[in-house]
Amino acid sequence: MRAVYAQSQSQEDPLSGLVVGELDRPQAGPGFRRVRVRASALNRHDLWSLQGVGLAAENLPMVLGCDAAGIDDDGNAVIVHSVISSPGWEGDETLDPRRTLLSERYPGTMADEVWVPARNLVPMPAQLSFEEAACLPTAWLTAYRMIFTVSPAAPGSTVLVQGAGGGVATALVSLASAAGFRVWVTGRSREKLDQALRLGADAVFDAGARLPDRVDTVFDSVGEATWAHSLKALKPGGALVTCGATSGPNPSADLNRVFFLQLKVLGSTMGTKPELQRLVQFLLATGVRPEIDSVLPLEDAAKGFRRLHDGAATGKIVFRH
Structure with missing residues (x-):
């Protein structure tokens, strides 16, 4: 074959x-x-x-x-x-x-x-x-689980997606925007940032840029290159949801920031069959593709x-x- x-x-x-x-x-x-x-x-x-x-x-x-x-x-x-x-x-x-x-x-x-x-x-x-x-079964299911199962943020919250352009990132932007989140995105490419706006992002920023406000949740699949920025972007009590580390798996933990601001660091991996079934229904209901x-x-x-x-x-x- x-x-x-x-x-x-x-x-x-x-x-x-x-x-x-x-x-x-x-x-x-x-x-x-x-x-x-x-x-x-x-x-x-x-x-x-x-x-x-x-x-x-x-x-x-x-x-x-x-x-x-x-x-x-x-x-x-x-x-x-x-x-x-x-x-x-x-x-x-x-x-x-x-x-x-x-x-x-x-x-x-x-x-x-x-x-x-x-x-x-x-x-x-x-x-x-x-x-x-x-x-759907890998990148989009990963994004669905991050948003709707692991993240504590509710629709109406402000979320940050690190690293525009990849499969998980584009899924995060599309799904979160359709669900009623205010979505901010960072990236290194103007083309990929423009794509994020087209997919529903409310604002885009250069990688590592100072944001106009802190966010409720950060979705990070990049790892070492964005980790410090992700922690600094969070409101007190906010959550960093990580599903991967494409730039490296060993960032500085910055534990003082984590415990003093009572931040949550949450891991997320792939998704279940029922989540995949719900993802399919979400696409049918919203028209997102x-x-x-x-x-x-x-x-x-x-x-x-x-x-x-x-x-x-x-x-x-x-x-x-």
Whole structure:
């Protein structure tokens, strides 16, 4: 079958291990169902896999991709939820210490077909295209959980999104704006800041800029580069919700500020199947749709990986199968 996969790994040159070619079809696990993939979406997780983060070398070659929408063997249009909990786990699968993502232990979605546990399939409504639906399971689900499950801020509050342009950031802006938050965004690119305004941001600022007022919640996926600014941007009692650290995972904690101002630092990872189902319903109710940077045929996946690696994407990169 056609597949986009990691053949080798390199911290310095992750794209050197990327292959677009043929692989044997995966073997189905017990309780797994096949999805013939119509569209898959690219995430930074895929670049990390090529760098050796989260993907063990002994599992190579590994089909990449966490996100997909397609058709199951019963002819149903489905969205693939990529968080795979361990057998017998009940409740929030993101809290399962033995959980994994597609493309870590099990082959991912950037192939003609993917096999996933039956419980990981969510019906795809006809109002969404396969390309739009494929954007949801990682970046958009992460943003949904950050806003509506983890953050204590209510609609009408002022929130700050650090780092305009990425998949999670564009989802945060779109979802929070549609839900009635006042959304401020920082970024380094005028093009990406203009995009944030188009998606519903109320104001945009250069990275690290002094803000006109402090905010109720900061959503930060950047890490070291923005951490100090995020803490300084918060009102007393405010919350910093973090879902990642693309610029590095070891910022200065600034504990004096945290305890003196009674700030909350809250971690958030991916999301649950029920949250994915609610995200789909939110899109249907509001008319919000994922911001798509580009749609490429699967054969041209290397171009999409290069675009993400170089920081050129403004929204999601999608592969059509």
